[in-house]
Amino acid sequence: MATPVRESALAFLKKLGVQDSAFASSGLAARSPITGETVATVRAHSAAEAGAIIAAAHEAFLTWRLVPAPRRGELVRLLGEELRAAKDDLGFLVTLEAGKITSEGLGEVQEMIDICDFAVGLSRQLYGLTIATERPSHRMMETWHPLGVCGVISAFNFPVAVWSWNAALALVCGNPVVWKPSEKTPLTALATQAIVERALKRFGPDAPPGLCALRTGDRAIGEIMVDYPRVAVVSATGSTRMGREVGPRLARRFARAILELGGNNAAIVAPSADLDLALRGIAFAAMGTAGQRCTTLRRLFVHGSIYDKLVPRLARVYGSVRVGDPRQTGVLVGPLIDAAAFDGMERALGDARAHGGIIHGGQRVAGIAGDAAFYAAPALVEMPAQAGPMLHETFAPILYVTRYQSLSEAIALQNAVGAGLSSSIFTLDMREAETFMSAAGSDCGIANVNIGPSGAEIGGAFGGEKETGGGREAGSDSWKAYMRRATNTVNYGATLPLAQGVVFDVEG
Numbered sequence: 463m464a465t466p467v468r469e470s471a472l473a474f475l476k477k478l479g480v481q482d483s484a485f486a487s488s489g490l491a492a493r494s495p496i497t498g499e500t501v502a503t504v505r506a507h508s509a510a511e512a513g514a515i516i517a518a519a520h521e522a523f524l525t526w527r528l529v530p531a532p533r534r535g536e537l538v539r540l541l542g543e544e545l546r547a548a549k550d551d552l553g554f555l556v557t558l559e560a561g562k563i564t565s566e567g568l569g570e571v572q573e574m575i576d577i578c579d580f581a582v583g584l585s586r587q588l589y590g591l592t593i594a595t596e597r598p599s600h601r602m603m604e605t606w607h608p609l610g611v612c613g614v615i616s617a618f619n620f621p622v623a624v625w626s627w628n629a630a631l632a633l634v635c636g637n638p639v640v641w642k643p644s645e646k647t648p649l650t651a652l653a654t655q656a657i658v659e660r661a662l663k664r665f666g667p668d669a670p671p672g673l674c675a676l677r678t679g680d681r682a683i684g685e686i687m688v689d690y691p692r693v694a695v696v697s698a699t700g701s702t703r704m705g706r707e708v709g710p711r712l713a714r715r716f717a718r719a720i721l722e723l724g725g726n727n728a729a730i731v732a733p734s735a736d737l738d739l740a741l742r743g744i745a746f747a748a749m750g751t752a753g754q755r756c757t758t759l760r761r762l763f764v765h766g767s768i769y770d771k772l773v774p775r776l777a778r779v780y781g782s783v784r785v786g787d788p789r790q791t792g793v794l795v796g797p798l799i800d801a802a803a804f805d806g807m808e809r810a811l812g813d814a815r816a817h818g819g820i821i822h823g824g825q826r827v828a829g830i831a832g833d834a835a836f837y838a839a840p841a842l843v844e845m846p847a848q849a850g851p852m853l854h855e856t857f858a859p860i861l862y863v864t865r866y867q868s869l870s871e872a873i874a875l876q877n878a879v880g881a882g883l884s885s886s887i888f889t890l891d892m893r894e895a896e897t898f899m900s901a902a903g904s905d906c907g908i909a910n911v912n913i914g915p916s917g918a919e920i921g922g923a924f925g926g927e928k929e930t931g932g933g934r935e936a937g938s939d940s941w942k943a944y945m946r947r948a949t950n951t952v953n954y955g956a957t958l959p960l961a962q963g964v965v966f967d968v969e970g
């Protein structure tokens with residue numbers, strides 16, 4: 463018999479170093495989707511406190527920007543060490559608070575460790591170009607400088623990893639970080655903050671007070687960060703609805719925005735596909751994290767010639783997958799985050815039915831926990847055409863499947879939605895694979911071949927186009943979003959030739 467959720471969560475919070483002062487009799491109710499029970503009430507920051515935290519972070523910026531980048535990297539190296547030590551405990555807390563199965567909870571913390579490793583190396587690689595100039599005895603180059611306070615707004619479904627993708631990079635780039643986690647997952651945020659405090663303590667006085675701060679509260683606290691002039695860059699992860707509110711507000715004060723918004727990801731299964739591999743790839747991408755990943759596979763286009771081979775097999779997999787308490791071995795699909803998520807799923811399925819969809823699964827699964835928890839069988843929906851709910855993200859385990867006849871038709875269908883996050887093709891045909899990844903192919907930020915659209919690693923830039931917001935986080939050169947670029951031209955000669963042949967001779 464598993465330890466009761468509340469008892470277990472409180473014990474892990476204590477073990478991870480969260481102080482009792484983080485809790486209060488009123489504030490944010492932190493619940494576990496495993497049982498639906500309230501685990502603790504977390505103290506929420508007032509607007510005045512939130513402002514003071516940002517002001518302190520700005521003070522921290524004035525000194526942190528002068529600390530050499532490799533030394534800043536040492537703080538992130540220590541953070542990585544602390545995360546390694548806390549991996550099992552924090553991973554399990556992710557399971558308790560977000561409802562992920564245990565390997566996914568641990569995987570989330572591993573991703574935090576990975577980005578720390580990446581950022582430590584990056585701290586010695588913040589490079590700029592040297593550029594040829596047309597003027598003799600001149601040198602032109604670009605230098606990258608810290609930008610200012612980095613605000614992070616995160617979603618419930620990656621309650622801690624999203625913070626780390628931003629924080630590890632922002633810190634080595636010379637920026638303080640102020641974090642507004644999802645109001646649905648404050649506990650893992652508190653635990654992460656306790657881990658950060660340990661790394662800061664080991665790092666010593668080079669880290670100014672206020673360098674890494676947490677602000678708990680609802681979206682109003684996020685809005686303060688968005689509007690606050692001292693916050694130079696806001697990385698906001700969440701729904702497209704949120705991005706539509708946050709984006710224009712940031713633009714109004716010319717602040718930088720990294721928007722990581724909703725996805726409506728597709729996969730194409732071509733006639734030559736390895737169907738065993740495709741089946742496994744589709745199953746993980748569509749049902750993993752109970753369909754609550756931004757990169758979850760939501761639309762599947764199967765070539766007409768193989769539809770009847772693949773889809774019945776897929777329906778059997780959907781019927782056999784184990785839904786249940788995510789702490790149990792063998793369970794692959796845990797709970798939905800809350801009642802609203804289940805309502806959204808039911809609505810989308812009703813809409814799909816009205817559009818002629820044939821639904822396999824999708825019902826509420828009883829007998830796992832009480833009425834306050836929401837477990838659903840993942841739904842596979844055969845659609846006569848791409849229409850209705852297929853065109854929008856529903857944050858639940860629903861996979862719509864439809865037939866296609868030509869690759870160009872499949873690519874057009876895939877690109878015909880607002881979101882542009884992730885995509886994939888299953889094919890053994892090189893021409894198809896290359897076309898899919900070409901300028902005429904997928905319009906998404908992520909385009910994979912022979913793997914599903916979800917489960918990225920931190921080495922590549924992560925993010926998407928169109929209604930996904932255009933932001934990039936993690937690997938490649940995403941770090942540039944956290945720094946400001948200066949172009950420097952140096953004249954080491956004794957004359958002053960002007961660019962473009964301009965003559966401006968003065969007497970004297």
Ligand code: NAD
Nearest residue numbers: 617618643644681684685700701704707722723724725756
């Ligand atoms: P959400 O939009 O409801 O909330 C996300 C965060 O934004 C929360 O912290 C919330 O308090 C804050 N927020 C909401 N409105 C705000 C406003 N007007 N101003 C400032 N802050 C505001 O999203 P959610 O339900 O927590 O997460 C699910 C969504 O996130 C899905 O759409 C999913 O696709 C998306 N997501 C995207 C990525 C990505 O990298 N593209 C990653 C994870 C989740």
